[in-house]
Amino acid sequence: MQANFKRACEFIHQYYDESKQHESSQRIEGIKNEISTSGTYKLTVDELVYGCKLAWRNSNRCIGRLFWNSLKVKDKRELDSETEIFEAIKSHIKYAFNEGKIRSVISVFNHQDVKIYNQQLIRYAGYKLKDGSTKGDPEMLDFTKYCIDLGWEPSFGEFDVLPLVLQLKNKTPKVFEIPKEIIPEVNLEHPHFSWFKELQLKWYSVPIISNMILEIGGIQYQAAPFNGWYMSTEIASRNLADRFRYNKLPLIAEHLGLNTTKNRNLWKDHALLVLNEAVLYSFEEAGVQIVDHHSASEQFMKFVKLEQKSKREVTADWSWIVPPMSAAALEVFHHQWNNEVKSPNFFYRTPVWN
Amino acid sequence: MQANFKRACEFIHQYYDESKQHESSQRIEGIKNEISTSGTYKLTVDELVYGCKLAWRNSNRCIGRLFWNSLKVKDKRELDSETEIFEAIKSHIKYAFNEGKIRSVISVFNHQDVKIYNQQLIRYAGYKLKDGSTKGDPEMLDFTKYCIDLGWEPSFGEFDVLPLVLQLKNKTPKVFEIPKEIIPEVNLEHPHFSWFKELQLKWYSVPIISNMILEIGGIQYQAAPFNGWYMSTEIASRNLADRFRYNKLPLIAEHLGLNTTKNRNLWKDHALLVLNEAVLYSFEEAGVQIVDHHSASEQFMKFVKLEQKSKREVTADWSWIVPPMSAAALEVFHHQWNNEVKSPNFFYRTPVWN
Ligand code: HEM
Ligand code: HEM
Numbered sequence: 163m164q165a166n167f168k169r170a171c172e173f174i175h176q177y178y179d180e181s182k183q184h185e186s187s188q189r190i191e192g193i194k195n196e197i198s199t200s201g202t203y204k205l206t207v208d209e210l211v212y213g214c215k216l217a218w219r220n221s222n223r224c225i226g227r228l229f230w231n232s233l234k235v236k237d238k239r240e241l242d243s244e245t246e247i248f249e250a251i252k253s254h255i256k257y258a259f260n261e262g263k264i265r266s267v268i269s270v271f272n273h274q275d276v277k278i279y280n281q282q283l284i285r286y287a288g289y290k291l292k293d294g295s296t297k298g299d300p301e302m303l304d305f306t307k308y309c310i311d312l313g314w315e316p317s318f319g320e321f322d323v324l325p326l327v328l329q330l331k332n333k334t335p336k337v338f339e340i341p342k343e344i345i346p347e348v349n350l351e352h353p354h355f356s357w358f359k360e361l362q363l364k365w366y367s368v369p370i371i372s373n374m375i376l377e378i379g380g381i382q383y384q385a386a387p388f389n390g391w392y393m394s395t396e397i398a399s400r401n402l403a404d405r406f407r408y409n410k411l412p413l414i415a416e417h418l419g420l421n422t423t424k425n426r427n428l429w430k431d432h433a434l435l436v437l438n439e440a441v442l443y444s445f446e447e448a449g450v451q452i453v454d455h456h457s458a459s460e461q462f463m464k465f466v467k468l469e470q471k472s473k474r475e476v477t478a479d480w481s482w483i484v485p486p487m488s489a490a491a492l493e494v495f496h497h498q499w500n501n502e503v504k505s506p507n508f509f510y511r512t513p514v515w516n
Numbered sequence: 517m518q519a520n521f522k523r524a525c526e527f528i529h530q531y532y533d534e535s536k537q538h539e540s541s542q543r544i545e546g547i548k549n550e551i552s553t554s555g556t557y558k559l560t561v562d563e564l565v566y567g568c569k570l571a572w573r574n575s576n577r578c579i580g581r582l583f584w585n586s587l588k589v590k591d592k593r594e595l596d597s598e599t600e601i602f603e604a605i606k607s608h609i610k611y612a613f614n615e616g617k618i619r620s621v622i623s624v625f626n627h628q629d630v631k632i633y634n635q636q637l638i639r640y641a642g643y644k645l646k647d648g649s650t651k652g653d654p655e656m657l658d659f660t661k662y663c664i665d666l667g668w669e670p671s672f673g674e675f676d677v678l679p680l681v682l683q684l685k686n687k688t689p690k691v692f693e694i695p696k697e698i699i700p701e702v703n704l705e706h707p708h709f710s711w712f713k714e715l716q717l718k719w720y721s722v723p724i725i726s727n728m729i730l731e732i733g734g735i736q737y738q739a740a741p742f743n744g745w746y747m748s749t750e751i752a753s754r755n756l757a758d759r760f761r762y763n764k765l766p767l768i769a770e771h772l773g774l775n776t777t778k779n780r781n782l783w784k785d786h787a788l789l790v791l792n793e794a795v796l797y798s799f800e801e802a803g804v805q806i807v808d809h810h811s812a813s814e815q816f817m818k819f820v821k822l823e824q825k826s827k828r829e830v831t832a833d834w835s836w837i838v839p840p841m842s843a844a845a846l847e848v849f850h851h852q853w854n855n856e857v858k859s860p861n862f863f864y865r866t867p868v869w870n
Contacts, residue, residue, distance in 0.1 A: 399844050411845065425810035426796050428789065431842045435785050442780050456779035481834055486844035488785045490753050491765065495840065 167197050169380030169505060177212050202273075204239075205378065211235040213378030214268050217506035218388070223482035225458045225494070226390045228465040229266060233388075236269040244328050244336045247276060251283060251326060251387070255344050258368050258389050262346075262449040268388035270376065276385040279327035279335060281305065283370040283387055284345055287322040298322060300406055312337050321347070321364055348448045352440040357417050363410065365397045365441070367450045374508040384511070391451045393458045395485045398438040410437065434487065455485035459492035466497070477502050521551050523734030523859060531566050556627075558593075559732065565589040567732030568622050571860035572742070577836035579812045579848070580744045582819040583620060587742075590623040598682050598690045601630060605637060605680060605741070609698050612722050612743050616700070616803040622742035624730065630739040633681035633689060635659065637724040637741055638699055641676040652676060654760055666691050675701075675718055702802045706794040711771050717764065719751045719795070721804045725862075732860040742862075745805045747812045752792040753840045764791065788841065809839035813846035820851070831856050 170193050178186035196203035205213060219230040234257070238250045250269055258267045271278075281302075287309070288302035296303070298320055306324065310316055314325050314337050323345055329335040346367045352358035368389050376386035402408045411433040415422050418436065420429035438454075445452040453461070462483065469476045478499035489495045524547050532540035550557040559567060573584040588611070592604045604623055612621045625632075635656075641663070642656035650657070652674055660678065664670055668679050668691050677699055683689040700721045706712035722743050730740035756762040765787040769776050772790065774783035792808075799806040807815070816837065823830045832853035843849045 395844075399842075404844060425814075426800070426808050428793055428796070428808065428810075430810065430845045431789050431792065434842050434845060435782065435789055438785065439782055442782070446780070454780050454782065456782075456784065460779075481838075484835075484843075486842075486849065488753075488788050488841060489838075489843055490749075490758060490840035491784045491788060 166202070166380040167194060170197070170203060173213060173379030173506065174209070176216070177209055181208075181212060202381065205381070207237050210237055210239075210270060210378070213506045214270065214376065214386075214388075217376055217378060217508055218266075218268075220477065220504040220507045222477050222479040222499075222501055222503065224390075225393065225462045225483050225485070226266075226453075228461040228468070229390070230465075232266060234265055234267045236267065238269050238271050239273070241271060242275065242330070244330055244338075247271060247328055247330075248326065248338045251278075252340070252344055254387065254389075255283060255340070255368070255370065258370065259344070259346055262367070262451060264368055264389075264391040264451040266388075266390045268376070268386055270383055271385040273381055273383040275331050277329040277335075278372045278385045278387060279305070279308075279329065280324065281371075281373045283326065283372050283389075284340065284366045284368070285324050286320075286366075287316060287324050289316065289318055291318070299401075299408065309337065320362075323366070346448075346450065348444050348450055350440045350444045351447075352436060353443045355417070355436065358414075358436075358440055361410070361413060361417070363402060363408075363440075365392075365401065367392075367445070367448075369396070371508075373511055375511050376506070376508055378506040382509075388508075391453060392445070393453050393455060393485065394438055394441045394445070395455045395487050398441040399434055399486045402437060402441075403434060438487065455487055455492060458485065459494045463493050463497075475500060477504060520556070520734040521548060524551070524557060527567060527733030527860065528563070530570070531563055535562075535566060556735065559735070561591050564591055564593075564624060564732070567860045568624065568730065568740075568742075571730055571732060571862055572620075572622075574831065574858040574861045576831050576833040576853075576855055576857065578744075579747065579816045579837050579839070580620075580807070582815040582822070583744070584819075586620060588619055588621045590621065592623050592625050593627070595625060596629065596684070598684055598692075601625060601682055601684075602680065602692045605632075606694070606698055608741065608743075609637060609694070609722070609724065612724065613698070613700055616721070616805060618722055618743075618745040618805040620742075620744045622730070622740055624737055625739040627735055627737040629685050631683040631689075632726045632739045632741060633659070633662075633683065634678065635725075635727045637680065637726050638694065638720045638722070639678050640674075640720075641670060641678050643670065643672055645672070653755075653762065663691065674716075677720070700802075700804065702798050702804055704794045704798045705801075706790060707797045709771070709790065712768075712790075712794055715764070715767060715771070717756060717762075717794075719746075719755065721746075721799070721802075723750065727865055728862040729865050730860070730862055736863075738865070745807060746799070747807050747809060747839065748792055748795045748799070749809045749839045749841050752795040753788055756791060756795075757788060792841065809841055809846060812839065813848045817847050817851075829854060831858060 171190055174186050174189055193203045214235045215230050215233050218233055219227055241247050254269045258265055286299045287306040288298040288300050291297055309325055326338040326340055327335050347364045348367055350363040369392055370387050370389040372387035376383040402410045411430050412422050414433040414436055415429040421427055422429050442454055466476050476499055479501050484495050525544055528540050528543055547557045568589045569584050569587050572587055573581055595601050608623045612619055640653045641660040642652040642654050645651055663679055680692040680694055681689050701718050702721055704717040723746055724741050724743040726741035730737040756764045765784050766776050768787040768790055769783040775781055776783050796808055820830050830853055833855050838849050
């Protein structure tokens with residue numbers, strides 16, 4: 163309780179300070195009383211909104227933080243039924259997608275009663291087939307199995323969108339199918355290689371992280387899904403490329419006529435370049451916002467400058483900020499930052515379904 | 517003195533331990549006496565050899581450490597004239613180059629009397645021209661100016677090998693021209709693009725670091741130049757590519773017909789790939805050993821496994837170990853290491869000519 167109050171004070175002071183309001187002492191007194199009677203306290207909507215923005219601004223691993231102040235915050239703390247929450251999540255997805263002009267959004271649910279089991283609101287299933295091979299996204303094997311155990315009907319495809327799994331208080335988790343029409347996906351093609359389309363690769367348009375705990379002023383929000391738009395390397399250099407994910411580099415290299423048994427011909431680098439080109443081109447053609455790693459690096463350096471101007475120290479995790487492609491060609495590669503973790507922030511949660 | 521002796525003991529114990537010799541107490545007693553009479557002590561040749569190997573094995577930023585035990589150590593501690601030292605350096609270069617089958621070598625000079633001013637034994641000059649532009653390697657601007665002040669004749673080319681600057685005790689530094697014929701260079705061409713050759717790019721074949729202090733058992737060797745062979749990204753993704761180095765990506769992208777005003781077409785990534793291909797191809801054609809970043813990553817992971825087998829913890833600096841190209845496609849990207857600095861090791865020295 164004491165710790166809670168201390169963090170509450172820190173946050174309230176920062177909020178009043180940065181929003182140029184004076185005299186937070188009355189508010190502090192109110193929180194003190196609230197905590198001593200109920201063990202917790204409620205942020206005002208304005209405080210919640212600013213807290214969410216700060217949590218983003220403090221996300222050391224996020225290269226997209228230039229836009230921290232334009233985050234849209236949906237206060238859904240009052241919802242107390244699975245169907246209402248499911249409706250709010252569908253609204254989030256639609257509002258965030260915004261016909262391709264993606265908006266950065268966070269929806270904050272009741273901090274103790276709601277749990278979302280999914281790692282992202284939209285992700286593809288992964289299956290271990292009878293012959294021992296894997297289909298779909300290997301990272302989702304366990305969660306997919308869990309969904310099937312809960313009664314979800316798998317279709318054993320390469321890109322099956324997983325259902326949403328919600329839990330209210332200690333009730334049994336409920337499974338919801340997200341309607342196809344609100345999940346826009348982008349089919350991948352390449353500006354120069356017509357065979358690329360036939361690989362039938364695709365990806366969903368908005369990454370909405372739903373397994374991190376949002377912490378503001380000592381309160382931990384278990385369910386606070388948030389999204390920005392994609393940086394192209396996330397899809398092209400990781401999700402579709404990693405050997406332990408979709409592992410598509412050998413397939414692409416073969417189509418490029420490259421010998422995949424030799425390291426020295428740089429077939430992986432070549433395939434990565436082509437895959438990254440395809441992702442950027444296809445998202446652009448589909449009218450879905452995405453940022454390339456060069457622009458993202460420039461935007462982050464602009465964020466760093468603005469923060470310095472505001473006399474705030476930027477904290478950052480270099481190994482996450484630097485994109486996993488052509489790293490030294492990006493300005494972020496040539497800088498260093500303090501990786502101290504400030505509050506408010508987002509934290510990992512151990513998978514709830516384990 | 518006390519500190520010196522403590523570190524000496526630590527090293528001697530490790531040496532006796534790892535080389536499976538027993539009873540180091542007599543040797544320790546000897547060192548104690550030597551330090552108390554002369555303030556320092558002399559490593560035996562065997563100790564020096566092993567100490568150099570350990571310094572390499574402990575180099576947290578080096579991806580090439582699989583081969584630490586095959587380092588060739590040249591004990592040149594007895595040399596006490598500039599000409600002798602210059603001869604030894606020429607021998608080092610020739611022995612290391614070995615007609616392209618490059619050998620990893622270190623030459624250890626008298627630990628207090630000898631200073632080498634160069635950052636690497638072979639590097640290209642950089643000039644600030646009258647019109648404000650830069651020619652050659654911008655990183656070498658200050659040192660080049662220093663050499664000119666010492667009387668070196670510049671030729672204002674893009675790839676002029678700098679002279680060697682040696683200092684004995686507190687005498688004035690001496691300048692030596694390294695004979696052209698012992699510095700094999702590789703002219704760069706590309707397996708598919710005939711225009712590449714006309715860019716007249718080249719690089720020297722062996723990187724011989726000469727500005728780091730070698731520390732073994734508490735003794736700091738000011739002059740101990742060492743070399744391995746190149747990893748291709750060092751030349752292609754950094755030396756020739758960095759904006760503050762040779763900055764050749766725009767030139768290459770133009771020849772590739774790419775629009776260099778847009779980030780989204782990945783012209784830098786494309787130019788980097790072509791430049792890396794050219795470096796690997798040209799070194800191979802010239803018969804000069806070089807390792808690509810994929811093989812280097814595999815070799816490093818093998819080193820990690822062997823060290824674990826020997827019950828030693830690998831220390832490493834992730835941000836230096838992970839090559840600056842296609843990072844996530846390399847296994848090293850997906851690991852983490854402790855970055856504690858062990859002794860023996862190599863340390864930076866502030867430029868002596870400042
Ligand atoms: C606006 C566009 C955005 C872009 C381009 C962007 C980009 C990125 C990228 C590339 C990563 C690394 C992801 C990975 O390697 O797995 C990342 C991580 C992260 N971002 Fe952003 N981001 C954006 C918006 C947001 C928003 C709106 C929030 C929160 C309100 C946020 C919070 C985070 C957090 C907490 C992480 C670390 C995730 C983890 O540790 O797994 N980002 N971001
Ligand atoms: C045998 C082939 C070798 C390869 C392929 C190799 C590769 C590398 C690479 C790629 C780097 C990073 C360089 C940079 O980004 O500037 C590095 C750093 C380093 N290597 Fe190696 N290396 C080799 C041999 C050696 C040897 C023989 C030694 C010493 C005996 C050594 C000691 C070091 C040290 C001390 C660094 C850090 C340099 C610094 O901090 O600036 N390496 N190595």
